[in-house]
Amino acid sequence: MATPPGLLVDTRGRPLRDLRISVTDRCNFRCSYCMPKETFGQDYPYLAHSALLTFEEITRLARQFVLQGVQKLRLTGGEPLLRKNIETLITQLSALRTPGGKALDLTLTTNGSLLQRKAQLLKAAGLQRVTVSLDGLDDAVFRSMNDVDFPVADVLAGLQAACDAGLGPIKINMVVKRGTNDQEILPMARHFRGSGMVLRFIEYMDVGATNGWRMNEVLPSAEVVRRIHSEMPLVPLEASAPGETAERWGYADGNGRHDVAAGEIGVISSVTQAFCGTCNRARLSTEGQLFLCLFASRGYDLKTLLRNTASDDQLASALAYIWQARNDRYSELRSLQPQDSAESSARRVEMSYIGG
Ligand code: SAM
Ligand code: SF4
Ligand code: SF4
Numbered sequence: 001m002a003t004p005p006g007l008l009v010d011t012r013g014r015p016l017r018d019l020r021i022s023v024t025d026r027c028n029f030r031c032s033y034c035m036p037k038e039t040f041g042q043d044y045p046y047l048a049h050s051a052l053l054t055f056e057e058i059t060r061l062a063r064q065f066v067l068q069g070v071q072k073l074r075l076t077g078g079e080p081l082l083r084k085n086i087e088t089l090i091t092q093l094s095a096l097r098t099p100g101g102k103a104l105d106l107t108l109t110t111n112g113s114l115l116q117r118k119a120q121l122l123k124a125a126g127l128q129r130v131t132v133s134l135d136g137l138d139d140a141v142f143r144s145m146n147d148v149d150f151p152v153a154d155v156l157a158g159l160q161a162a163c164d165a166g167l168g169p170i171k172i173n174m175v176v177k178r179g180t181n182d183q184e185i186l187p188m189a190r191h192f193r194g195s196g197m198v199l200r201f202i203e204y205m206d207v208g209a210t211n212g213w214r215m216n217e218v219l220p221s222a223e224v225v226r227r228i229h230s231e232m233p234l235v236p237l238e239a240s241a242p243g244e245t246a247e248r249w250g251y252a253d254g255n256g257r258h259d260v261a262a263g264e265i266g267v268i269s270s271v272t273q274a275f276c277g278t279c280n281r282a283r284l285s286t287e288g289q290l291f292l293c294l295f296a297s298r299g300y301d302l303k304t305l306l307r308n309t310a311s312d313d314q315l316a317s318a319l320a321y322i323w324q325a326r327n328d329r330y331s332e333l334r335s336l337q338p339q340d341s342a343e344s345s346a347r348r349v350e351m352s353y354i355g356g
Pocket of ligand 1: 133174211
């Protein structure tokens, strides 16, 4: 293979830096924007256990991705904490090093429901930090967003457990749906200001084919910033890393400078401001399909390669070949041709399968 390790770029000059690994397609929540009950009911055909990549297979693939330039691994799902013995996988992944000998940024996105039970175990296994999804503080709003009547107090207790275990800096992801939970923006901002946790507002996306997405339910990030700024003044901050999805805003002090103790928020404007130009993320589905974009309708079957006894060199060549041909930029194209969902979403994979 001609490309030296870590220098792989796609057809748009984007390097491969971030790998999101979905460890299960199952979840104990039914957020309507992700796994609506009407589709994900009792009879939904989840993957059989034999179809899932084993921890050894995931680790072997992750090692090859790291050799190709990946510096950050994020475990996701479905709900990743539902995968049995997930801490064993974390132990294996935390032993990986970049070609330069550096530890990876190893993190996990969770709905927080099992954090109280698992935070210490995760930390001991080598997980560095967590991102917790939380769509509101009002119990009734939260129970209706998760659609399984799960109480917000239990997620807040999970957050506390993650803090106590040292799984920080913790990020909180709030998906904002206009008319459903946008009244929670200010209470959430007040609650997490000065907490050391970074609250990030995500525009409701047209991912998957089942959530019935409509543009008029998207509350643009600019409006989120405007609402918070009108009560708690904000100042723009520099991006923390190239390819970072969130635009950062710091809480201002009386002199209009960033008050570091008060902290910051982030906004992820996946719909109103495409960030495909710097997108350095690949996604590995629960059954070992490699997806090059959240909105892709097909993946590349790495599991068959693995199970057909491909050598490490063959795996490396396959990854290089696939990434070098990548041309995906769905959000950019969507912003050029805005349209409502139905037609274009027909064949897209679900977020619970591909990983957020
Ligand atoms: N179950 C875990 C959780 O909820 O954090 C991990 C998987 S979830 C698919 C990953 C992230 O995707 C969550 O923060 C979730 O809020 C976000 N997400 C799911 N569907 C979305 C949508 N339609 N638009 C925007 N974000 C979405
Ligand atoms: Fe489950 Fe996360 Fe999807 Fe909600 S967003 S249904 S918690 S996978
Ligand atoms: Fe990356 Fe695809 Fe999202 Fe663009 S639409 S930022 S290419 S995942």
